[in-house]
Amino acid sequence: MLRKALIMRPATRHVVRELFAHLDYARLGPIYCDEGGDEFWMAKRGLCLRLGTRIANELLPRLPPGGTSLYVGAGVAEIPPIAMECLDLERRVLACNLRRQEVLVLNRACVGLPMRFQHRDAGFVKDRVDHLWLVSVLNDPERFPELSTLSYGRANPVTFNARKFLLQQRTVATLVDRCLSRLTVPGLVTTTGEEAVWIAEWCHRKAIRYRIDRRTFASPTVGDPICLLRIG
Numbered sequence: 001m002l003r004k005a006l007i008m009r010p011a012t013r014h015v016v017r018e019l020f021a022h023l024d025y026a027r028l029g030p031i032y033c034d035e036g037g038d039e040f041w042m043a044k045r046g047l048c049l050r051l052g053t054r055i056a057n058e059l060l061p062r063l064p065p066g067g068t069s070l071y072v073g074a075g076v077a078e079i080p081p082i083a084m085e086c087l088d089l090e091r092r093v094l095a096c097n098l099r100r101q102e103v104l105v106l107n108r109a110c111v112g113l114p115m116r117f118q119h120r121d122a123g124f125v126k127d128r129v130d131h132l133w134l135v136s137v138l139n140d141p142e143r144f145p146e147l148s149t150l151s152y153g154r155a156n157p158v159t160f161n162a163r164k165f166l167l168q169q170r171t172v173a174t175l176v177d178r179c180l181s182r183l184t185v186p187g188l189v190t191t192t193g194e195e196a197v198w199i200a201e202w203c204h205r206k207a208i209r210y211r212i213d214r215r216t217f218a219s220p221t222v223g224d225p226i227c228l229l230r231i232g
Contacts, residue, residue, distance in 0.1 A: 006057075006060050006061040007057045007060065008053065008056055008057060008060065008080075008083075008084050008088055009087070009088055011087070012083055012084060012087045012088050013053065015083055015087065015113065016049065016052075016053065016079060016080050016083050017049065019079055019083070019109050019110065020045060020048070020049050020076075020079065022109050023076065023105065023106075023109050024105050024108070024109075025037075025038070025041040025045070026038075027101065027105050028041060028076065028102065028105055029041060031099055031101055031102050031105075032221075044220065044221055047220050047221075048076055048077045048079075048220040048221065049080065050220075051077075051217065051218055051219070051220040052077055052078070052079060052080030052081060052220055053080045054217060055080070055081055055190070055217050055226060056080040056081040056083070056084040057084075058215075058217065058228070059081055059084065059085075059131075059188075059190065059228075060084055060088060060089065062188055062228065063085065063089055063091065063130070063131055063188065064089075064130065065089045065090055065091065066089070066090055066091060067089075067091050067092070067129075067130040067131065068091060068092040068093075068094065068127060068128065068129045068130060068131075069082075069085055069091060069092070069093045069094065069129055069130070069131040069132070069133060070094045070096070070122060070125055070127070070129040070131070070132050070133065070179060070182060071093060071094065071095045071096060071122075071133040072096055072122040072132070072133060072134050072137050072175075072179060073096070073097060073098070073122075073134075073135070073136070073137040073140070074095035074096060074097050074117055074133070075097060075099070075102055075106070075221075076102075076106070076221075077135075077219065077220040077221050078095065078133065078135075079106075081133070081190075082095055082115055083113075083115060085131075086113070086114050086115040087113075087114070087115075091131075093115060094118065094122075094125055094127060094129070095115070095116070095117045095118060096117075096118050096120045096121065096122035096125065097117055097118065097119060097120075098119070098120075098121065099119075100119045102117075103117045103118065103119045122175070122178075122179060123174065123175045123178040123179060124178070125178075125179075125182060126182070127182060128182055128183075128184055129182050129183055129184065129187070130183070130184045130187045130188065131183075131187065131188045131189075131190070132179055132180065132182075132183050132187065132188070132189045132190070133190045133191075134176075134179065134189060134190070134191045134195060134199075135190060135191060135192055135195075135219055135224075135226055136192060136195075136219055136221070136222045136224055137175075137195070138172050138175070138176070138194075138195045138198055139151040139152070139192075139194050139195060139224075143168075144168040144171070144172060145164075145168075146160065146161055146162075146164045146165035146168055147165060147168040147169060147172060150165065151194050152194070172198065173198070176198045176199070176202055177202065180199070180202050180231075183231060185208060185231055185232030186230065186231060186232035187230075187231045187232060188228060188229070188230060188231070189228070189229040189231055190226060190227075190228055190229075191226070191227060191229065192219060192224040192225060192226055192227065193216065193224065193225045193227055194224060196212060196227055196229060199229055199231075203231065208231060208232055209231075209232060210229050210230065210231050210232075211229065211230045212227055212228070212229050213227060213228040213229070213230070215227075215228075
């Protein structure tokens with residue numbers, strides 16, 4: 001009963017709604033879609049708000065106040081949990097995003113709030129964190145096309161480029177190692193079912209115990225099942 005009672009404060013939910021209302025979706029459209037950006041956000045805007053708030057409420061009782069989180073690839077969908085961490089738990093959030101234009105749009109909307117997005121490679125963050133957000137990053141079809149098609153079972157044996165896959169595999173393994181090396185143990189990882197195998201493999205190599213929560217939650221933009229892993 002206690003866990004269910006812990007939800008985002010009304011003031012924080014209001015801030016999140018205001019942020020979604022004032023985002024520049026015209027500029028966000030081309031960032032997320034080669035074409036049809038307006039239609040994309042018409043369909044995803046409310047979904048990102050609703051599902052993002054749901055995962056924020058799930059994270060709230062699992063995170064200690066005053067800690068630090070690292071968000072890899074933080075964008076529009078991550079606004080609700082980041083706002084919850086910053087405003088309700090007074091946590092420090094390192095929200096990293098490689099898309100410079102998206103960072104500019106997000107930070108314009110966040111003026112006056114204690115939350116900022118950074119145009120920064122999360123793999124080079126040196127801070128210690130107790131929560132790592134790694135959702136729909138390791139299987140990103142834009143950054144890792146060969147790895148993504150294999151992860152989702154769509155690889156064509158005729159056209160699949162094994163050489164590019166190996167390069168992408170090494171890049172992802174390095175990113176995972178760098179990010180997880182910053183995680184204090186015990187710690188929490190928020191990721192997707194497809195990406196959890198990378199976390200599990202890292203834990204096996206380091207002889208660190210982990211536990212995956214049985215419940216999953218749909219990610220707002222891609223629809224992948226989000227899961228929570230307790231490390232250590």
